[in-house]
Amino acid sequence: MYDTILVATDGSAAANRATEHALDLASTFDAELYAIYVVDTRRYGETVLTDEIDAVEELEERGHDVLDDLVGRASVEATSEIRRGRPHDEISECADEVDADLVVLGNRGLGGGPGSEVGSTAERVVRYLDRPVITA
Structure with a gap:
């Protein structure tokens, strides 16, 4: 049913639930698993990220830790x-590149405030991707 699964994570609680789900599905279907972590340049501002090498390195180091785990x-x-x-653009582009049969991500990420049922990234991915998407 699923040969290729893409899981998007930012290390948040919801993304961790999605990761567990993606790991279980990949194991069940013996699917190839792709994992992506996106440093959200929109959130932090492109100028801040390009001027502050330390900020980029810190965000990417967190990403490496999450993905290595x-x-x-x-x-x-x-x-x-x-x-x-x-994030939604990069997740969509990656899904196309790997020809993902399924995309799995948290229903909200690190930027989700209290009361947010579905975060903006999850909403955009569900709305605009032409592939099956599961949120957790």
Whole structure:
């Protein structure tokens, strides 16, 4: 049913739930697993990120830690990647590149405020991707 699964994570509680779901699905279907962590340049401002190398390195280091943990727990072949940009755009582009049969992500990320049922990234991914999407 699923040969290729893409999981997007930012290390938030919701993304961790989505990661667990993606790991279970990948194991069940013996699917290839791709994991992506996006440094949200829209959130922090492109100028801040390009001028402050330390800020970029810190955000990317967090991404490496999150992805290394995810790949280490996978019981199937797993590939990970860190990107910079608008998360929904990068998730969509990556899904196209790997021809994902399924995209899995948290229903809200680190930027989700109290009372947010669905975050803006999850909403955009669900609304605009032409692939099945599961949010957790």
